[in-house]
Amino acid sequence: MRKLKVLQSLWGMESLKNQSYNPSLEENLERIQNAGFDGFSTHFFDSKNVAKLMSAERVKSMLIEGQAFPSAIDDLMPALELANKYQIHHLTVQADVRPIEFSECVKIVEGWLRLSEQSSVPVYSETHRGRLNNDMLMALKLLDATPQLKLLADISHYYVAREFPEPPTPNEMDEQVKTLLSKSWAAHARIASPGQVQIPIHFPQHAPYLLQFSLWWQWLMVNWAERSDENATLAFTCELGPAPYAITGEDGQDLTDRWQEALFLKTHLKKLWAEIAI
Incomplete structure (x- = not known):
């Protein structure tokens, strides 16, 4: 039976609103698990940090999304080795390199694909601004050149980068997003607007964006x-x-409580999943 698993980002636990101190790794993992998340996402390329993480007893019952940021083909190897050593759920690649020539982009992606063929852990390329696949059109071109490429969809990056209208143009932008989603095997949940990658979810003026992302997430499911x-x-x-993903006020504090928003997203994603009765 196919299942949906909802994870929480450890990066997303940093500098939470009304948090008077920085919780330990163990405290964050306990909070994540007790809140009903199925696992967490974290960097997974430094052997010492990963060994410390994996020594935590609580980790044994949680799914893990590992994140890697290679800037050359061979840079992916440490993360691949660690992902396979600990048999995490999947590894997501944020390609921290920005070639000007498209042929060089393809060469790098093909190199990572060759390395990933030896991995028993799935490896996904994350759709992300500021990376090799910075732009949605670049991502689509890469899919044409390397159709075996598997994605992790974070549509928020492209929604803000291309200043999507609301609603998106049905026969162009919407179809382009769905092309990416049809090649995606995992996803990140964040709501964006045409001018900001991460907006407060419950502000009434942002309701159209929540609806649009919900439609895409359910389509992906x-x-x-x-x-x-x-x-x-x-x-x-x-x-x-x-911050700077979270919007802050004059006092430097988040406008909203990101932990409560994460809890909302967890419940919302499970509701979307239940509605399609897979």
């Missing part, structure tokens, strides 16, 4: 189920980051 194995698991990570 249905599409993923049609192409996945019967016992597969779809992982969605709530990734509400601290």
Whole structure:
């Protein structure tokens, strides 16, 4: 039976509103698990940090999304080795390199694909601004050049980067997003607007954006189920980051409580999943 698993970003636990101190790793993991998340997302390329993380007893019952930031083909190897050593759920690649020539982009992606062929842990390329696949059109071109590429969809980056209208142009932008989603095997949950990558979810003026992202997330759920194995698991990570992702007021504090928003997203994603009755 296919399942949805909702994870929380450890990065998203940083500098939370009304938090008087920085909680320890163990405290954050306990809070995440007690709140009903199925696991967490974190950096997974430094052997010492990963060993410390994996020594925590609580980790054994949690799914892990590992994150890597390679800037060259061989830079992916440490993260791949660690991901396979600890058999995490999946590894997501934020390609921290920005070639000008498209042919060089393809060369790098093909190199990572060759390395990933030896991995028993799935490896996904994250859709992300400021990376090799900075722009949605670049991501689509890369899919044409390397159709075996598997994505992790974070549509918020492209929604703000391309200043999507609301609603998106049905026969252009919406279809482009769905093309990316049809190649995505995991996702990050964050609500964006045409001018900001992470907006307060419950402000009434942001309701159209929540609706649009919900439609895309549910579309991904249905599409993923049609192409996945019967016992597969779809992982969605709530990734509400601290400033400058979070919008802050004059006092430097977040306008909203990102932890409460993450809890809302967890419940909301499970509701979307329940509605399609996969």
